[in-house]
Amino acid sequence: MSEQTSQSETYLKPLPQKDALSAPFWDALHAHELKIQRCADCSRYAFPPVSHCPGCLSTQLAWTAVSGKGKVQAAVTVDHAPMPAFKADVPYNVALVDLAEGVRVWTNVIGCAPAEVVCDMPVEAVFEDVTPDHTLLKFRPAR
Amino acid sequence: MSKRAALSGKYAIVGVSELPVGKFPDQTTLGLHVEATRLALLDAGLKNTDIDGIISHQPRFDPMRDYTLLIAKASGITPTYMTDISSSGEAPVFMAQQAMLAIEAGLCETVLCVHARKGATREGPANVEIREGYDEYFTPYGIAGGIITHAFMASRHMHEFGTTRAQLGAVSVAARKHALLNPNAMMKKPMTIADHAASRPIAQPLHLFDCSLPADGGGAYIVMRIERARAMKNTPVVILGTGKHHVHANLANAPSLTTLGGKVSSQQAFEMAGLKPADMDFAQFYDCFSITTIGAIEDYGFCAKGEGGPFVENGRIEIGGELPVNTHGGLLSQGHIEGMMHVTEAIRQLRHEVEAARQVKNAQLGVVSGHGGHLSSHASLILGRDTR
Ligand SMILES: [Zn+2]
Numbered sequence: 001m002s003e004q005t006s007q008s009e010t011y012l013k014p015l016p017q018k019d020a021l022s023a024p025f026w027d028a029l030h031a032h033e034l035k036i037q038r039c040a041d042c043s044r045y046a047f048p049p050v051s052h053c054p055g056c057l058s059t060q061l062a063w064t065a066v067s068g069k070g071k072v073q074a075a076v077t078v079d080h081a082p083m084p085a086f087k088a089d090v091p092y093n094v095a096l097v098d099l100a101e102g103v104r105v106w107t108n109v110i111g112c113a114p115a116e117v118v119c120d121m122p123v124e125a126v127f128e129d130v131t132p133d134h135t136l137l138k139f140r141p142a143r
Numbered sequence: 144m145s146k147r148a149a150l151s152g153k154y155a156i157v158g159v160s161e162l163p164v165g166k167f168p169d170q171t172t173l174g175l176h177v178e179a180t181r182l183a184l185l186d187a188g189l190k191n192t193d194i195d196g197i198i199s200h201q202p203r204f205d206p207m208r209d210y211t212l213l214i215a216k217a218s219g220i221t222p223t224y225m226t227d228i229s230s231s232g233e234a235p236v237f238m239a240q241q242a243m244l245a246i247e248a249g250l251c252e253t254v255l256c257v258h259a260r261k262g263a264t265r266e267g268p269a270n271v272e273i274r275e276g277y278d279e280y281f282t283p284y285g286i287a288g289g290i291i292t293h294a295f296m297a298s299r300h301m302h303e304f305g306t307t308r309a310q311l312g313a314v315s316v317a318a319r320k321h322a323l324l325n326p327n328a329m330m331k332k333p334m335t336i337a338d339h340a341a342s343r344p345i346a347q348p349l350h351l352f353d354c355s356l357p358a359d360g361g362g363a364y365i366v367m368r369i370e371r372a373r374a375m376k377n378t379p380v381v382i383l384g385t386g387k388h389h390v391h392a393n394l395a396n397a398p399s400l401t402t403l404g405g406k407v408s409s410q411q412a413f414e415m416a417g418l419k420p421a422d423m424d425f426a427q428f429y430d431c432f433s434i435t436t437i438g439a440i441e442d443y444g445f446c447a448k449g450e451g452g453p454f455v456e457n458g459r460i461e462i463g464g465e466l467p468v469n470t471h472g473g474l475l476s477q478g479h480i481e482g483m484m485h486v487t488e489a490i491r492q493l494r495h496e497v498e499a500a501r502q503v504k505n506a507q508l509g510v511v512s513g514h515g516g517h518l519s520s521h522a523s524l525i526l527g528r529d530t531r
Contacts, residue, residue, distance in 0.1 A: 074295035106281035119302035
């Protein structure tokens with residue numbers, strides 16, 4: 001068994017599930033880049049990943065590097081973990097972050113205490129390698 | 144008159160049932176549906192063979208294909224109109240609109256709307272539950288379930304409008320007071336604002352006493368044309384207004400976390416009925432969490448957006464107050480049957496048949512909200528006591 005496999009197996013939290021639609025998103029994160037689909041026909045960004053632009057139904061969607069800058073739309077401190085694998089982490093922050101490009105992601109704001117994360121706070125993307133094969137998009141207070 | 148308004152008052156509810164709300168490990172979900180059906184037929188004075196339309200809501204736990212057909216066949220019903228609704232907590236409210244339309248279209252004459260669930264004891268093969276959708280984008284971050292979804296709503300509402308924990312508490316306390324007047328409610332102990340404040344945090348800003356109670360139970364109601372309804376044994380409860388609206392499907396695509404689809408769905412219902420919020424004698428607002436009620440009070444036009452917090456204070460939403468809300472105890476203190484009990488309570492209030500202590504005096508008109516999914520599914524229903 002390779003070291004990589006054993007590390008992935010001991011990580012008990014849900015991992016990103018790559019499919020045909022989402023693989024470019026997760027692969028970009030693994031390369032420590034944030035890419036979001038952008039419609040070539042109407043310029044809208046879309047997230048979560050889509051097969052068709054929800055605005056104009058175009059299939060011409062280009063994975064586009066974005067700034068990673070955003071603002072907290074809503075912030076919650078989890079004290080009672082909704083899944084057993086997160087029990088050891090409480091209290092932890094969960095947040096909705098609105099990216100400057102106009103899409104919103106589910107995430108954790110790290111690098112400060114959960115209670116310090118407040119609505120409209122400026123944040124920036126950080127890439128957390130949770131296993132050798134999987135990277136999550138998290139945010140920290142903007143510097 | 145709009146096409147929608149022309150339907151106002153043409154259809155009525157003639158039978159209603161409520162199962163005990165609690166924990167019933169010995170019952171099956173399908174069996175609860177059939178029992179709710181039997182009791183609604185009994186209440187209406189109808190036989191199973193009188194029903195030719197049936198609407199149910201795909202259960203979240205232990206879902207099965209063609210669920211409505213399973214209920215129909217287990218209940219001895221051979222429908223000419225049948226549909227499965229899968230829109231979570233708005234379904235029991237939405238059913239009334241579907242029933243009305245099916246009869247209006249000539250597809251059937253007598254429609255059973257039924258919903259039951261085993262939210263407390265569950266059953267069936269382990270962990271068979273309808274997937275939320277987009278789970279893979281939030282579960283890696285420790286995000287799952289309705290509590291965090293509504294905690295996001297509360298976070299934003301408190302930030303934008305200064306809504307306080309004590310105002311959330313006023314919603315939970317009112318629900319508890321009403322539950323204590325309802326023999327069919329799970330919660331039997333009083334709650335104070337201090338108890339609410341001291342309850343343990345779950346997903347802050349929400350604490351335990353902001354959350355609804357997982358429960359087993361169910362209910363049903365039967366819809367027919369008003370002319371036929373007037374020949375039945377109960378006072379008809381008339382469908383005056385219905386509405387439905389969806390703005391987003393997941394929180395990433397929600398244009399607002401504080402103004403939801405209920406704003407438009409309630410406008411549709413009030414316009415159809417030719418009524419306004421001030422005309423209502425009570426409201427049954429879907430209350431999966433305390434914040435949901437505050438948002439609905441605003442979206443339904445009982446106060447301006449952002450003023451829901453102050454609105455719920457000082458007993459205004461308690462029985463005897465300006466707008467009694469969730470007179471049965473709601474999901475917060477009666478138990479979570481996904482809003483079916485909000486509809487059945489509205490019907491029974493308008494029939495003037497609930498226990499005297501929680502009967503809204505001379506109740507003539509009431510509004511019911513349905514709310515579900517990721518703040519995403521909304522249906523509205525305005526009912527009235529038949530005045531003829
Ligand atoms: Zn487009």
